[in-house]
Amino acid sequence: MKKDRVFALVMAIVLIAAVLMAGCSPQPAASPEPKPAKYGLFMSHMTNAFTIELSDAVKAKAAELGVALTVYDGGNDAAKQLGQVETAINEGISAIIIEPVSVDGIIPAIEQAKKANIPVVTVNQNISKPELVTSFVGVSHVEGGSLEMTTAMEALGGKGNIAILDGPMGSDAQIGRDEGYSQVMAKYPDAKVVFQQTANWKTDEALKLVENWLQTGTEINAIVAENDGMALGALKAVEDAKLLDKIKIYGLDATPDALAAVKDGRLAATVSQSTTEQGTKAMEAAYKIVNGEKVDAQIMVGHTLITSANVDQFIK
Amino acid sequence: MNRLSALTRLNKKGLDLSSLRELGILIAFVLILAVLMILSPNAFARPSNFINILKQASINGILATGMMYVIISGGIDLSVGSIVALTGVVSASFAHPGEYPLVVPILLSAVIGTLIGLLNGAGVAYGSIPPFIVTLGSMTIVRGLALIAAHGSPVFNVTKAYEALAGGFLFDTIPHLVVYFLVVTVICAFVLTKTVFGRRVYAIGGNEVAARVSGINVNRMKLAVYSLSGFLAGMAGLLLASRTVSGNPTSGQSYELDAIAAVIIGGVSMTGGSGKWYGTVIGALLIAVIGNGLDILNVSSHFQLLIKGSIIVIAVLLDIKGKARQT
Numbered sequence: 001m002k003k004d005r006v007f008a009l010v011m012a013i014v015l016i017a018a019v020l021m022a023g024c025s026p027q028p029a030a031s032p033e034p035k036p037a038k039y040g041l042f043m044s045h046m047t048n049a050f051t052i053e054l055s056d057a058v059k060a061k062a063a064e065l066g067v068a069l070t071v072y073d074g075g076n077d078a079a080k081q082l083g084q085v086e087t088a089i090n091e092g093i094s095a096i097i098i099e100p101v102s103v104d105g106i107i108p109a110i111e112q113a114k115k116a117n118i119p120v121v122t123v124n125q126n127i128s129k130p131e132l133v134t135s136f137v138g139v140s141h142v143e144g145g146s147l148e149m150t151t152a153m154e155a156l157g158g159k160g161n162i163a164i165l166d167g168p169m170g171s172d173a174q175i176g177r178d179e180g181y182s183q184v185m186a187k188y189p190d191a192k193v194v195f196q197q198t199a200n201w202k203t204d205e206a207l208k209l210v211e212n213w214l215q216t217g218t219e220i221n222a223i224v225a226e227n228d229g230m231a232l233g234a235l236k237a238v239e240d241a242k243l244l245d246k247i248k249i250y251g252l253d254a255t256p257d258a259l260a261a262v263k264d265g266r267l268a269a270t271v272s273q274s275t276t277e278q279g280t281k282a283m284e285a286a287y288k289i290v291n292g293e294k295v296d297a298q299i300m301v302g303h304t305l306i307t308s309a310n311v312d313q314f315i316k
Numbered sequence: 317m318n319r320l321s322a323l324t325r326l327n328k329k330g331l332d333l334s335s336l337r338e339l340g341i342l343i344a345f346v347l348i349l350a351v352l353m354i355l356s357p358n359a360f361a362r363p364s365n366f367i368n369i370l371k372q373a374s375i376n377g378i379l380a381t382g383m384m385y386v387i388i389s390g391g392i393d394l395s396v397g398s399i400v401a402l403t404g405v406v407s408a409s410f411a412h413p414g415e416y417p418l419v420v421p422i423l424l425s426a427v428i429g430t431l432i433g434l435l436n437g438a439g440v441a442y443g444s445i446p447p448f449i450v451t452l453g454s455m456t457i458v459r460g461l462a463l464i465a466a467h468g469s470p471v472f473n474v475t476k477a478y479e480a481l482a483g484g485f486l487f488d489t490i491p492h493l494v495v496y497f498l499v500v501t502v503i504c505a506f507v508l509t510k511t512v513f514g515r516r517v518y519a520i521g522g523n524e525v526a527a528r529v530s531g532i533n534v535n536r537m538k539l540a541v542y543s544l545s546g547f548l549a550g551m552a553g554l555l556l557a558s559r560t561v562s563g564n565p566t567s568g569q570s571y572e573l574d575a576i577a578a579v580i581i582g583g584v585s586m587t588g589g590s591g592k593w594y595g596t597v598i599g600a601l602l603i604a605v606i607g608n609g610l611d612i613l614n615v616s617s618h619f620q621l622l623i624k625g626s627i628i629v630i631a632v633l634l635d636i637k638g639k640a641r642q643t
Contacts, residue, residue, distance in 0.1 A: 047566045049469035169618075198617055203470070203560045204567055208372055212611035215368055216359035229470070229564075236561055240483065257472035257562060 037094040037290050039069045039283070042085055044101040044125070045076040048201070048229065049255040050275060051099070054124065057279025058097060065287050078105030085109035089116055095286040096120045103128045103172055119289040123282040124273075125172040130297075134289055137282040137299045139273045141176025142183070144252055144303045145226070148271050149184035151305055152222045152250050155268060159190035160221030163213055165206050165230040166198040174198075177226045177252070194218050199230045206233030214241045222248045228258035228270055235266055254306055254314055262311045272304040272314065340634050341583055341595055345602050352609040359612050367491065373604035374497035375400075375559070377597065378552045379571060380578035381504045382545030384596045387579050388508075389541045390521035390588030391447035395436060396549035396575055398458035399429050400568030403553030405462050408471040408563025411478035418477045422554060429550015430543050432458060437542030441535035455572070462565040471563040482558035493555060500548065505593040517541060521588030577624070578603055581631040602627070 041058050043051055055071055062069035072088070074081035078101040085096060086109050096113055098120065100106040110132045113120050119134040126136045152162065164181060167174035185191060195213050199206035210223065214237060223238070225231035231251025238247050244266065251258050254272035261267035278301050285295045306314055353361040379396050386393045406428060407421035432454060439450035484492045508514035519527040520534050528534050552571075557563040582599030584591025603624065610620045 046468050047463060052468040195614060197611070197614075202567070203562060203564055204556060207560055208607065209611055211368055211372065212608050215362065215365040215608070216356075216612050217362075218359075232562065233560060236483075236559070255469075257470060260473065 037067055038092070039067055039095050039097065039286055039290075040085075040088045040093045041069060041071045042074060042081055042088075042096065042098040042100075043071065044074050044081070044099045046071075046073045047076075049257075050227075050253055053275045054099065054279045057276040058123075058283045061280045061283035065283070067287065069283075074101045076101055078102035082106060082109050086112060089113055089118060093118060095290050097123055097282050097286050099123050100125055100127055107132070119286065121282050121286045121289070124278055133297075135285045135295045135297055135299060137278055137285055137301070139278065139301050139303060141173045142180040144271055144273055145177030145180025146184050147180075147303050147305055148177075148250050148252050148269070149181045149224055151269050151271075151307075152224050152248065153184055153188050153191060155248055156191065156221055158188045161194040161219050162191060163195040163210070163220050163223045164193055164197075165209070165223065165225040165234060166196065167226045167230075168200045169198050174226060181224065194220060199225075199233065201227050201229055203229045203233040203236075206230035207237050208233075210234045210237035211240070214238070214243065220247050222250065222268075224250045226252060228253040228255040231267060231270070232257060232261065235261060239266070254304075256316070259306065259311055259315050262306060262308060263315065265308055269305060269307045272306055274301045274304065277301045341581065341598050341602075341631065344631075345598050345605070348602065348605060348609075352605065352613075356609070356612055360609055365608070365612075367489070367494070369601070369604050369608050370494045370497070371491040372608060373600045374491075374493035375552050375556055376571065376574050376578060376603060377497045377600035378500050378548050378555070379575035380582075380596050380600045381500055381593075382548035383572075383575040384579045384582070384584055384591060384593065385504070385508070385517055385541050386447070386545045387576070387584050387586060388521045388588055388591050389517050389538065390524065391440060391538070391541070392451065392576070392586075393433075393436065393542060393545045393549075394448065394451040394572050395432060395454040395458055396545060396552070397568040397571035397573075398455045398462060399432055399546060399549035400553035400556055400571055401462040401565050402432075402458050402465065403428050403550040404557030404567055405466040405471055405563035405565050407554045408474055408478075408557045409465070411474040413473070413475045418475065418481075421478060422481075425550040425554035426547060427550075429553065430547040433543040433546015433549070434539060436546065437539035440542065441538040459565075466563065466565040468565065470565070471557075472561065474558075474561060478558055479561050480558075482555040483561070493559065496551070496555065500551075501593070501597055508593055513540070518589055521590075523589070574603060577628050580628060583631070583634075586632075599631075 039062060041055060043055050045051055046055060059069060059071065072084040074084065081101045082105060085106065088096065089112055096118060098106065100122065103125065106127055107129055110120055110127060114132055120132065122133050122136045124138045126138065127133060130136060166178065185193065197209055199209050206225065210233065213220065223234045225234055228251035231249055235249050238244050238249060248268040250268055251270040254270050258267055258270045262270055281299050281301065285299060288295050359365065383393055383396065403425040407425045410416050410421045410424055436451050436454055439445050440447045482493050486492060486495055508517065516532050516537055519532060520537050524534055553568065556567060578599035579596050580586065581602055582595030584595060606624055606627065607620060610623065
């Protein structure tokens with residue numbers, strides 16, 4: 001039984017060390033004034049380059065404005081995010097900035113916020129009842145998809161076989177980008193989609209999927225992916241099959257690794273959805289609303305096409 | 317008595333009743349292969365596709381080999397998917413061009429994987445915590461560590477040598493991944509069937525009390541078994557990061573379930589004490605064949621989940637029926 005105790009002691013020490021380490025990391029400083037404005041950023045998750053860049057931009061803007069901001073990680077779980085927002089409302093938060101996990105699931109909490117007169121700014125992904133939201137800051141995913149597919153079509157001269165890698169089916173970005181793809185494809189009757197499947201934003205899933213597609217011997221002239229992570233998986237599969245001179249690959253998000261691949265000429269293009277700008281503008285909008293200024297109900301940020309011609313401006 | 321008989325059976329050489337079960341899996345495997353070859357003679361049935369399938373089975377196969385040891389010993393290891401993510405991230409962080417020699421990321425993966433496995437084993441053996449709970453805890457902790465180490469986003473920009481670890485080819489045709497899978501399988505199969513250590517793995521899974529009474533150091537065996545699973549998961553993490561040319565903190569999610577599925581499909585009993593190494597190999601191959609075949613036939617990934625799940629349940633059903641017939 002002594003060993004039990006030793007083991008429990010070791011676990012306790014590890015736990016205390018972890019708490020201390022977490023405690024030492026920088027926390028948003030609480031302002032000493034009575035009832036200062038408290039902002040909450042509710043992220044759908046914090047596990048990829050895009051969400052990290054977005055939350056970093058909001059944090060940077062909050063620091064610049066000198067306001068207190070708490071960041072909540074929804075862990076891609078709609079129920080968890082709902083609970084986080086409800087708790088924050090009870091604690092008397094001043095404004096909510098949210099990137100919702102689910103376009104529908106978050107509605108009860110947003111209605112609660114509306115009742116409590118707490119302004120809500122949605123960022124990047126809107127909710128299914130946009131009238132509940134004070135302001136939406138984001139991009140049109142249809143536009144992003146359309147820009148990406150147009151680039152691919154022009155490079156192929158409007159004809160050829162296309163393979164599409166979808167995001168998780170049913171997410172706001174997947175639905176919008178697919179619609180953008182379809183709109184462009186409708187203009188080019190000589191081009192056709194030979195494969196279309198989800199790889200859930202993931203590099204390893206896309207890699208396996210494209211390896212299998214290439215095995216079918218079906219001619220593919222371009223692979224269009226709804227994010228860069230999947231585009232890089234496709235790139236690896238195509239390079240392994242020594243087909244990069246025959247298949248062009250397109251991504252979206254402008255993540256650092258994708259930019260590097262564009263610079264090397266391996267990825268044909270990626271599309272930036274101006275992530276940092278989205279975060280900055282969302283924080284700015286929330287700040288203005290709390291301080292009694294009016295903001296637009298929709299603040300749209302543009303997409304930028306990135307090819308080898310202009311990639312250097314985007315590499316940090 | 318059933319478990320004890322499993323123990324005594326092992327001492328007998330040659331064919332025994334339980335091999336009928338693996339035979340059943342083998343027949344099912346060949347049947348599925350045949351159906352897919354008929355449905356897709358020009359794509360699925362190409363030799364290059366078989367190499368492709370072996371490649372895609374390799375990482376899960378390596379994880380499944382470790383998982384097989386753990387399950388035969390009467391445990392379970394849910395942490396392997398998270399270990400894949402952590403070692404992928406850490407090894408990729410130490411594989412940037414012009415920083416460290418290639419041996420550093422390789423050793424780090426091995427050490428980190430083994431260490432986490434050792435802690436799992438310590439929790440099970442000395443903490444007397446059920447394996448499901450220990451590894452559920454470490455699965456969550458290690459996923460957290462992977463996200464912390466990677467600051468939430470993928471680690472990229474690795475050396476060509478690192479990329480070639482998994483991405484290269486032997487004699488320009490056989491992917492390195494397949495070679496590793498083969499080496500791991502041969503060594504682990506040998507240890508499991510031809511050494512005292514292997515027989516003890518069966519013994520502690522078959523009847524822990526009997527094993528203890530007969531002088532086996534059960535706690536030390538558990539440490540070893542979980543360390544092995546952790547080590548192989550560390551290697552799998554290194555190989556996955558090399559294969560995708562980036563260390564991704566969200567990678568490896570539900571890989572533990574695929575590994576467990578391969579082991580179960582292969583006829584290894586979840587209650588421990590019995591199972592064959594070649595069953596696990598067939599299980600891993602079967603999962604890869606289904607994924608590959610359905611992708612080639614352009615079947616939606618949603619239906620693929622349905623089919624994979626059904627096969628797991630059918631395999632276990634065969635397992636239970638097979639056991640009932642033996643007693």
